[in-house]
Amino acid sequence: MNKMLSLLYAPRFPAGENKKTVDEQLQNILKNATSEIEVAKAFHELNDLKSRYIGKKSELNGFMQQMGKLSATERPVFGKKVNDVKAAIESLLEAANERIKENIYTQSIATSSFDFTMPGRPVLMGNLHPLTIIQNQIEDIFLGMGFQIAEGYDVEDDFHNFDALNHPKDHPARNLADTFYIGKDTLLRTHTSTVQIRTMEKHKPPIKIIAPGRCYRNDKFDLTHSPVFHQTEGLVVDEGISFKDLSDTMDIFLKKLFGSEVKSRFRPHFFPFTEPSAEIDVSCVACGGNGCPTCKNSGWIEILGAGMVDPNVFDILGIDSERYTGYAFGCGIDRLAMLKYKLPDIRLLYENDVRFLRQF
Numbered sequence: 001m002n003k004m005l006s007l008l009y010a011p012r013f014p015a016g017e018n019k020k021t022v023d024e025q026l027q028n029i030l031k032n033a034t035s036e037i038e039v040a041k042a043f044h045e046l047n048d049l050k051s052r053y054i055g056k057k058s059e060l061n062g063f064m065q066q067m068g069k070l071s072a073t074e075r076p077v078f079g080k081k082v083n084d085v086k087a088a089i090e091s092l093l094e095a096a097n098e099r100i101k102e103n104i105y106t107q108s109i110a111t112s113s114f115d116f117t118m119p120g121r122p123v124l125m126g127n128l129h130p131l132t133i134i135q136n137q138i139e140d141i142f143l144g145m146g147f148q149i150a151e152g153y154d155v156e157d158d159f160h161n162f163d164a165l166n167h168p169k170d171h172p173a174r175n176l177a178d179t180f181y182i183g184k185d186t187l188l189r190t191h192t193s194t195v196q197i198r199t200m201e202k203h204k205p206p207i208k209i210i211a212p213g214r215c216y217r218n219d220k221f222d223l224t225h226s227p228v229f230h231q232t233e234g235l236v237v238d239e240g241i242s243f244k245d246l247s248d249t250m251d252i253f254l255k256k257l258f259g260s261e262v263k264s265r266f267r268p269h270f271f272p273f274t275e276p277s278a279e280i281d282v283s284c285v286a287c288g289g290n291g292c293p294t295c296k297n298s299g300w301i302e303i304l305g306a307g308m309v310d311p312n313v314f315d316i317l318g319i320d321s322e323r324y325t326g327y328a329f330g331c332g333i334d335r336l337a338m339l340k341y342k343l344p345d346i347r348l349l350y351e352n353d354v355r356f357l358r359q360f
């Protein structure tokens with residue numbers, strides 16, 4: 001071994017050193033590396049030491065380069081010794097790296113005015129508006145029963161808001177006092193029933209849609225009225241659709257929305273575009289039907305308008321009223337939100353006070 005090393009390294013070492021054994025030389029490298037790495041204070045110093053001790057031009061790598069010249073039995077023994085030293089230096093470098101990192105951190109804490117222990121500022125998360133929550137629930141219930149979601153326009157014309165819905169020309173709802181007119185024939189829709197008409201214009205039966213959206217009426221803001229509010233329309237048209245289909249669907253809808261203990265009842269009513277028509281009440285969700293201020297002591301709360309599509313509407317739209325029947329319903333989303341969340345005033349839904357909105 002000695003013979004080999006003096007052969008390999010004779011030109012590199014001063015005469016006196018030539019005689020050192022390979023183990024001595026390796027230990028020497030490790031000793032020097034250890035003492036230099038242990039006192040290094042910065043990352044760039046570590047980088048220099050790394051290339052000097054285990055880099056391509058390092059003494060250690062020089063040993064490796066010469067391995068090929070050894071015999072097959074000497075090679076693994078020699079290789080292991082060199083590799084052990086290399087691994088030891090690598091772990092020294094790693095430990096020093098950690099030590100320097102730690103130092104920089106503690107120093108910056110000591111010298112900085114930043115309080116690392118201070119709790120972070122809470123990030124305010126947005127949340128859904130109560131009207132959106134209720135609308136999503138309604139959509140989920142009807143999607144589950146095979147309905148599709150249809151959309152119409154907030155700005156409408158007389159035809160879709162009134163004429164096609166069988167309103168006579170002198171119907172009181174057409175009055176300026178009730179309806180926001182934008183032009184002679186242009187208005188903000190007063191109900192989502194306009195989407196019934198738009199859907200039947202575009203699609204042949206079978207039709208099974210709901211249409212949630214904004215509506216407008218010339219009402220002053222008060223506890224229960226808002227000039228803008230929300231409805232969900234529903235329309236089902238096919239052969240053989242009956243009033244029983246309407247009442248079953250409404251019953252399922254109201255039980256899913258308010259809970260299975262809720263009861264519903266139909267009261268005869270009038271709408272120009274349905275015949276027969278009904279208003280649908282639920283047993284008061286605040287008192288369970290015993291009577292309280294919410295239900296004005298009646299035990300019931302009006303929730304929906306509904307009825308069988310008037311054959312006149314089918315005739316206006318060119319749908320065969322001998323062959324097809326259908327039902328329609330409309331419910332106020334704001335009212336549902338007020339009932340579900342026990343809101344005393346509809347205006348809360350429109351004031352956008354975050355102290356209120358954050359509660360949902």
Ligand code: PHE
Pocket residue numbers: 190191192193233234271274305306307328329330331
């Ligand atoms: N459009 C009616 C309203 O706004 C509600 C309704 C819809 C009634 C569909 C019957 C059928 O009061």
